[in-house]
Amino acid sequence: MSTLHAYVPRAGAGGMAPPSTAWKVARQRSVTFRHGMGALFCLVLGVALSVQCTVINRNYNFVETQIAVMFLASQCYCYSSIVLIMMGQKLLAPLPFVCAEVYCVLYYNMLGMGESHTKLTDQLGAMILSVFILANYVLDIGLILVISAGRRCHLALLGLLSVYLLYAVRGASKNSMDIGLVGQRMTPPSEFPRCPFPIDLFSYHSMIPVGWGNFLAGSRPCTSVPQFSSFVAPQQLTVSCPTTVTLQTDLGHFDGRFRPGKPSWTMPAKEFAPHPSGRNLTINTSAAWFEVTCGSSVNYHVQHVPKPEVVDWARRFPYPPAAPNVLFFMIDSLSRLHFMRRLQRTAAVLSRIHTEGAAELFQFFRYVSVGDDTKDNLPCFVNGYYNHSSYTVENRAELRKERYWWVEYKQRHGFATIYQNDICEDDLLYWMDGPGRHLDHNFVEWSCHPEYHHDGVWSNFVGPYAMFRHCIAGREVHQYQLDHLQQAWTNYHKENVGRAAYVAFEEGHEGSGEVVGYLDPDMAKFMQWMWDEGHLSDTVVVFVGDHGLHMGPLYGTRVGMLEHKLPVLHMLVPKPLLQRFPELRETLLYNQQLVASHWDLYATLRHFAFYPDTPDRGEPGFPKGPPWAKSLLNRLPRHRGCAELRIAFCNCVCGQHWDDYVADINRCGTFEDATDPLPGAPVLEGTD
Numbered sequence: 001m002s003t004l005h006a007y008v009p010r011a012g013a014g015g016m017a018p019p020s021t022a023w024k025v026a027r028q029r030s031v032t033f034r035h036g037m038g039a040l041f042c043l044v045l046g047v048a049l050s051v052q053c054t055v056i057n058r059n060y061n062f063v064e065t066q067i068a069v070m071f072l073a074s075q076c077y078c079y080s081s082i083v084l085i086m087m088g089q090k091l092l093a094p095l096p097f098v099c100a101e102v103y104c105v106l107y108y109n110m111l112g113m114g115e116s117h118t119k120l121t122d123q124l125g126a127m128i129l130s131v132f133i134l135a136n137y138v139l140d141i142g143l144i145l146v147i148s149a150g151r152r153c154h155l156a157l158l159g160l161l162s163v164y165l166l167y168a169v170r171g172a173s174k175n176s177m178d179i180g181l182v183g184q185r186m187t188p189p190s191e192f193p194r195c196p197f198p199i200d201l202f203s204y205h206s207m208i209p210v211g212w213g214n215f216l217a218g219s220r221p222c223t224s225v226p227q228f229s230s231f232v233a234p235q236q237l238t239v240s241c242p243t244t245v246t247l248q249t250d251l252g253h254f255d256g257r258f259r260p261g262k263p264s265w266t267m268p269a270k271e272f273a274p275h276p277s278g279r280n281l282t283i284n285t286s287a288a289w290f291e292v293t294c295g296s297s298v299n300y301h302v303q304h305v306p307k308p309e310v311v312d313w314a315r316r317f318p319y320p321p322a323a324p325n326v327l328f329f330m331i332d333s334l335s336r337l338h339f340m341r342r343l344q345r346t347a348a349v350l351s352r353i354h355t356e357g358a359a360e361l362f363q364f365f366r367y368v369s370v371g372d373d374t375k376d377n378l379p380c381f382v383n384g385y386y387n388h389s390s391y392t393v394e395n396r397a398e399l400r401k402e403r404y405w406w407v408e409y410k411q412r413h414g415f416a417t418i419y420q421n422d423i424c425e426d427d428l429l430y431w432m433d434g435p436g437r438h439l440d441h442n443f444v445e446w447s448c449h450p451e452y453h454h455d456g457v458w459s460n461f462v463g464p465y466a467m468f469r470h471c472i473a474g475r476e477v478h479q480y481q482l483d484h485l486q487q488a489w490t491n492y493h494k495e496n497v498g499r500a501a502y503v504a505f506e507e508g509h510e511g512s513g514e515v516v517g518y519l520d521p522d523m524a525k526f527m528q529w530m531w532d533e534g535h536l537s538d539t540v541v542v543f544v545g546d547h548g549l550h551m552g553p554l555y556g557t558r559v560g561m562l563e564h565k566l567p568v569l570h571m572l573v574p575k576p577l578l579q580r581f582p583e584l585r586e587t588l589l590y591n592q593q594l595v596a597s598h599w600d601l602y603a604t605l606r607h608f609a610f611y612p613d614t615p616d617r618g619e620p621g622f623p624k625g626p627p628w629a630k631s632l633l634n635r636l637p638r639h640r641g642c643a644e645l646r647i648a649f650c651n652c653v654c655g656q657h658w659d660d661y662v663a664d665i666n667r668c669g670t671f672e673d674a675t676d677p678l679p680g681a682p683v684l685e686g687t688d
Contacts, residue, residue, distance in 0.1 A: 002182035020188040137366040172249075177201060177337065177562070178365075181570075182351050183502045186365040187593045193368065194641035195595045195654035201559040206341055210517060229299045232282075234491075237301070239281040241294035245272040251448055260424065261450035262455045265291075288484075289446035291473075302446055302480045304487035306495065310416045310440045314497040315415035323609045324574055325539040326409065326500045327489075327530075330381075331521075333375060333508040333565040334381060334516060335548030336365070339570070342517035345524035350570065355529070355540030359572040362588045364632070366595045367569040368645070368653050369547040376651075377429065377546035377567075378600035381405075381605070382502070384626050405602055406500045408609035410438045416496035417441070420490055422477050423464045423506050424448035424456070443484055452477060464506040469518055478505055478519050482526045499539075507606035508545065540608060541572040544601065563652035569601065571632075581612060588636055594636045595654075597645045599629035607631040 178186035179201035189196035230557055231237040239245050251266040275281050283292075287300045331339075354361035370380050379385040383403045409415035418441045421427065426444065447453065448463075452472045454462040458637040464470060470477040485503060492499050509518040530536050545567030554560045569586075606615045613632060630636050630647050637644070642652035 009284045021222070054365075064235040071479045072141065081102070083291065094485075112605070121261065135250065149600045160403060163363075176203060176206075177559075179340075180336075180363050180365060181340070181347055182354050182361060184363065184592070191593075192595065192639070194639045194644075197562065197653050199563075200599055201562060203337060203559055205338070205513060205554050205560070205563075210514070211343070222469055222471035222474050224379060225299070226297050227299060227474075228294050228297060229301070231301070231303065233282060235286050235294070235303065235305060237283045237285060239272075239292060239294065241281065242274055242278075243295050245283070246270070246293040247272065247283060247285065247290060248288040248293070249285065251289060251445060253292070259267070260448060263445070263450070263453060266603060273502075278322070287440075289480075290444065291449075298473050300475070300480070302443075302484045304484050304491055306491045307440060310492075311495045311497055314414035314416065314495070317412075319496045319498075320538065321413040321498045322414070323409060323413050323415075323498070323611070325415075325498055325535070325579060326406075326542070326608060327539055328500075328502045328605070329428055329544070330378070330502065331516065331519070331543065331545050332502045332504065332506050332570070333510075333547060333549050333551075334545035334568050335538075335566055336363070336367070336545075336561055336568040338508070338513060338516070339543070342513065343523065345520045346527060349524045349527045349531075350572065353531055353536060353572065357531050358576070359541070359574050360578060360585065362573060362592055364569040364571075366593065366594055367567060367601075368595060368597050368647070369565050369567050369651065369652050370387065370598050370645075370647055372547070373550065374427075374546050377598055381544065381546075382428070384599060384602045384629060403608075404438065405605035406502065407438045408606050408615070410440075410500065412609055413498050415500045416492045417487070418499065418501040418503075419443065420481050420485065420501070420503040422447050422481055422504065424453045427504075428432060441488065443481075446480065447477065449473075449685040460511065467510045467512045467515060469515065470507065476522070477516060478507065479522055481505070482522055486526065486529065491529075495534070506572045508549070512550075513549055513554070520624060536572060537574050537576055539572075539574065541567055542601075542605075543567075543570040546598075562653065565651065569596075584611075584633060587633060589634050591636050594638060594641050595645065596632060596636060596646065598629075599626050599646070600636070602626075603629040603631040604633055607633045612621050631670050 021097050090630065186199055189199060195439070228241055229237055233239045246269045248265045248267070249270075251263060251265055262479070272281055272283060286305050287303075288305060289300070292301065293297045350361050353359055369377050382405065398493060406415070406417045410417050417439050419428070419439045420443045424445070424447045449472045452464070458464070458465050460467050464477075472480065481503060485501065489499060490502070504514075505519060507519045527541075529538070530541070547563040548566050549555055550561070550564050552560075555564060573584075573588065603615070614631075626646070628644065641654045642648075647653075
């Protein structure tokens, strides 16, 4: 049997190259061309990212230019890596990546964008921006590799990229500056010539998927801790522990200090032997917060214990009271838009309550902050006081009078007053020059737990400003607050005692913008509980931010600075109250679109205690509040600007100052920079 052999010509004189060799050359040229096209696409993408901050917002300010330079630099490093790959130097390809990371960390810290980013030890902003750049690297290299792999994979990746871009743009469009809840929108700026701030800006933050801002650390859950103890009845704890149980109470004391360095347990620990028969141990305690230890496991508990003197005081006043209960939530550094981005479950519950429940939702689109940070804004809506060095010692003495808004509810209606904070510092004492008087429950020192307080040394990684979940003994910090609040609301409701509560959360005060989202599921459950238990039929619920986010890379953009000046203000008002006073609903709807400030909210909270009368008819000698503060329960003047609102130049959000403010971001807000006289001068009311 003969064997047939194929003829293969040899390369040589007068011969032609083998077909396989020609095919390899052609294929190599094709791959090189595709690599080159991929590199060109990468560079174009880099240029596009470099100019997006400036072109979309039509504003070339210093900070946005620096961001653009960083994106362009990252793309240059990416391009260098691609060139190395094309040259066959695959081992050297990661080197530009490392250089880019170091460059971004150092450059961002030198830029000093936002708050506390001037030190190299504070890496929050650098890490966030590095994450975005790293993701950009992965996208670019992925495109190049897929281009080399084949057309089908290339088209598949482009399809996935298109889907993401559509999703991101859709998310940004759903959270544009003028969109609100329950189908409501902000009216055009042209209707308010005294304060026509821009609303047509592109919201970068809304394009970032939930969890991307801090996925390196922020998504990690609280450490799992065995829950061997629980309440079986008020002030009665059951413990399942085979060894000796230790009970520690009375954590921390301020002793006149703003923030204690190392709070400690002030009472000696109590030890309980295990039950002889092996059954659960029962411990009776009236401590408001305490720690239980079983071996190496620790459980932390808070509980609300009603005070007999509070109930006795309430018995002097008629029930039900003429004023509604007030539940005031202050979420630090939360803008109206960021409420919609990261508290979506809570927003959904509020919307359902509005349409189906016992309260109506009012959202104030042009609610503006007064100053740059908490110390400037919080006093304004707590006691009508502006904490500024321009006030003289005599003025401060006058403003130290007891003018907290909850005093009206305590003195006129016998309410139980509750103050909660999840940060181990006495804000009322430090920022308002006086203790929070007329408070029945000052629930603050529980947050001085060493695991959370960290000896008063806070950073982006430990303490209440950390960029990941805030935890104590395996539970999120806000869960302790909501547990205590739910118990307090239930306990005093059973005793027919009215309630006025101020509850502050710090989850929003960190640069990634993600941590406040961890509050969302529990807040939604709490509001659903308030609805199910019927409490919303006689309770005004307020959600407010002292200001918007003022740190992180997005704060440096124009839309970021605008959001910083537009904190959230949502208000649930009981429908029975609105049905009793129909004009109140019309007034609140009218005021939703008007410019209002923290001082107006302070006047509103006091007004609810008198409504339909006004606070000016209250007890003689009680301070009336700032003369420029206007209650939202009355129609606001339509033409108000920063001069009428007593807001200094660098904190003014209105149109006549906005361009100057953006161009001079470093100009600071002393009262001497204000566009109006010092407080106390005649006020220009404007006309309707």
